[in-house]
Amino acid sequence: MDYPLTQPGLDLYLGKFTDGVPGVRPASVIPSITQNAIVDELKAVIVACGLVPSEGVLTQLRDGLNATYTKLAQFGSLQSPNGYQKLPSGLIIQWGTISISTPAPNTLLPTAITFPIAFPTACLTVGSTLSNTPASYANVSSEGPTTNGFSLVFVSGTTSGSTMQLRWFATGK
Known part of the structure; x- marks a missing residue:
């Protein structure tokens, strides 16, 4: 996964999404297909780590990756x-x-x-x-x-x- 650099009209600044600066540069426009792809990718990693995605828990990706790393370390x-x-x-x-x-x-x-x-x-x-x-x-x-x-x-x-x-x-x- 990377920033959608090849999609026209997103108004990325230095290759990243931006809130814009009034009168200087516009805020990035993120199409729903890009937003959905990002969320779907993150959810897939969370599920692969054995967790159930939850909207209110903002540490699931980190927690899932930490738990997976701990399990893998057991296979020395x-x-x-x-x-x-x-x-x-x-x-x-x-x-x-x-x-x-x-x-x-x-x-x-x-x-x-x-x-x-x-x-x-x-x-x-x-x-x-x-x-x-x-x-x-x-x-x-x-x-x-x-x-x-x-x-x-x-x-x-x-x-x-x-x-x-x-x-x-x-x-x-």
């Missing part, structure tokens, strides 16, 4: 290698990566993983995968998920000391 995120995204439904998606040095062949290596943020209610699912496998065989599993984290268990058939990249993904609410 951390966009990093170990991060999370909160969704409007309440679902939270979290992910991460870890580098480990492989143990001796066929030795289980449990590693505690802490989520970037705790799930408020429950961890629903956790998955893990290997990013690189210099081993002749390797396996990774995710065990014992809680609202704060889980245990990533790794076993490899390679000689100890190789560096492995493991990635994990979790959902919860």
Whole structure:
């Protein structure tokens, strides 16, 4: 929405509506189509913010936008290698990566993983995968998920000391 600069005969002054100055410049003439378009646009924003437009309440647009901004701020995120995204439904998606040095062949290596943020209610699912496998065989599993984290268990058939990249993904609410 902008001022109706292309409509002739409105008598805008410096691109804006004016009350005019007697004997100097006329007051702006605002056609009903322009006035209705402005009110309709403002009402649409107020309704989209979840409010019912009311003629006597002059703070509805501001209040609606403030409430909407507050709601959107609840859907925070951390966009990093170990991060999370909160969704409007309440679902939270979290992910991460870890580098480990492989143990001796066929030795289980449990590693505690802490989520970037705790799930408020429950961890629903956790998955893990290997990013690189210099081993002749390797396996990774995710065990014992809680609202704060889980245990990533790794076993490899390679000689100890190789560096492995493991990635994990979790959902919860």
